[in-house]
Amino acid sequence: MAFHKKEEFTQKEQDLAGFAKAMSHPARIAILKVLAQRNECICGEIVDVLPLAQSTVSQHLKELKNAGLISGTIDGPRSCYCINWKAFEKFSSEFTSLFNNLKVKNEKACC
Amino acid sequence: MAFHKKEEFTQKEQDLAGFAKAMSHPARIAILKVLAQRNECICGEIVDVLPLAQSTVSQHLKELKNAGLISGTIDGPRSCYCINWKAFEKFSSEFTSLFNNLKVKNEKACC
DNA sequence: ATCATTAATCGTATATTTGCGATATAAGAT
DNA sequence: ATCTTATATCGCAAATATACGATTAATGAT
Numbered sequence: 110m111a112f113h114k115k116e117e118f119t120q121k122e123q124d125l126a127g128f129a130k131a132m133s134h135p136a137r138i139a140i141l142k143v144l145a146q147r148n149e150c151i152c153g154e155i156v157d158v159l160p161l162a163q164s165t166v167s168q169h170l171k172e173l174k175n176a177g178l179i180s181g182t183i184d185g186p187r188s189c190y191c192i193n194w195k196a197f198e199k200f201s202s203e204f205t206s207l208f209n210n211l212k213v214k215n216e217k218a219c220c
Numbered sequence: 221m222a223f224h225k226k227e228e229f230t231q232k233e234q235d236l237a238g239f240a241k242a243m244s245h246p247a248r249i250a251i252l253k254v255l256a257q258r259n260e261c262i263c264g265e266i267v268d269v270l271p272l273a274q275s276t277v278s279q280h281l282k283e284l285k286n287a288g289l290i291s292g293t294i295d296g297p298r299s300c301y302c303i304n305w306k307a308f309e310k311f312s313s314e315f316t317s318l319f320n321n322l323k324v325k326n327e328k329a330c331c
Numbered sequence: 332a333t334c335a336t337t338a339a340t341c342g343t344a345t346a347t348t349t350g351c352g353a354t355a356t357a358a359g360a361t
Numbered sequence: 362a363t364c365t366t367a368t369a370t371c372g373c374a375a376a377t378a379t380a381c382g383a384t385t386a387a388t389g390a391t
Contacts, residue, residue: 113345113346113347113379113380114247114271114272114379114380115245115246115247115379117271118246118247118249118250118271119246119250122246122249122250122253123246125243125246125249126243126244126245126246126248126249127244129240129241129242129243129244129249130240130241130244130245131240132236132237132240133237133238133240133241133244134226134237134241134348134349135226135229135230135233135234135236135237136225136226136229136349137237138229138233138236138237138240139229139230139233142233142318151367151368152367152368152369153366153367153368156367156368160225160228160229161225161349161350161351162350162351162352163351163367163368163369164350164351164352164353164368164369164370164371165349165350165351166368167368167369167370168348168349168350168369168370169349170368170369171369171370172348183357183368183369187358187359187366187367187368188367188368188369201315201316204312205312205316207253224349224350224375224376224377225349225350226349245378245379247379262337262338263337263338263339264336264337264338267337267338272379272380272381273380273381273382274337274338274339274381275338275339275340275341275380275381275382275383276379276380276381277338278338278339278340279339279340279378279379279380280379281338281339282339282340283378294338294339294387295387295388298336298337298338298388298389299337299338299339
């Protein structure tokens with residue numbers, strides 16, 4: 110009956126989950142890798158590398174953009190996407206710090 | 221027509237995506253946090269903390285377990301779950317190393 | 332042996348994601 | 362002005378995820 114209960118959690122939990130969600134598909138991991146290897150990347154090159162249709166790649170790019178992990182400028186038929194390192198580092202450190210802190214407290218495993 | 225193309229990507233990409241997917245819901249982030257704060261954690265305590273039905277929490281626990289992020293021993297009516305730090309660190313470092321390496325190559329942003 | 336407790340599983344409804352082809356859009360080339 | 366190229370968006374179908382209540386299973390208590 111009641112769906113989509115995500116807003117009942119803390120903002121930080123939602124943010125982290127959103128970040129993870131953006132990277133929860135191998136195509137998007139692959140896209141990030143391709144983008145990270147170049148300074149300027151045209152979408153078409155990504156399409157060539159991935160085993161997916163152009164429209165699907167465009168959709169994945171959109172999701173990564175919405176999540177803030179990449180930024181892109183649309184310049185007519187030629188789009189330039191690249192990784193938004195700032196946002197990426199923010200999440201990455203938030204993520205690792207959360208679990209590193211917890212880990213210190215809890216050296217011995219229980220089961 | 222063709223769906224579920226995930227197997228067309230590298231194993232590493234799939235693994236990373238699977239790890240991210242396991243954490244792509246705030247409820248599962250919250251569960252990991254609760255588990256990390258105790259040495260032994262009974263599922264019921266998690267149910268009390270989360271704004272979700274018992275069956276739903278059980279489902280989330282199952283997903284975390286399938287992803288290898290937590291391990292649990294079922295002991296009759298009393299289950300003990302805890303974080304699988306080993307698997308967690310493996311992914312965590314794989315994850316950060318991937319992007320740290322890439323970042324070094326690519327100090328200047330392009331757009 | 333029966334009851335209470337706790338957690339997993341089943342069945343089901345709805346929402347979201349994934350993917351593609353077709354179409355639209357926007358700029359450069361002819 | 363028309364054609365080409367590159368990318369975004371639309372519309373749709375299928376798969377997966379999310380959530381719950383009801384049921385089952387398994388142990389401990391009475």
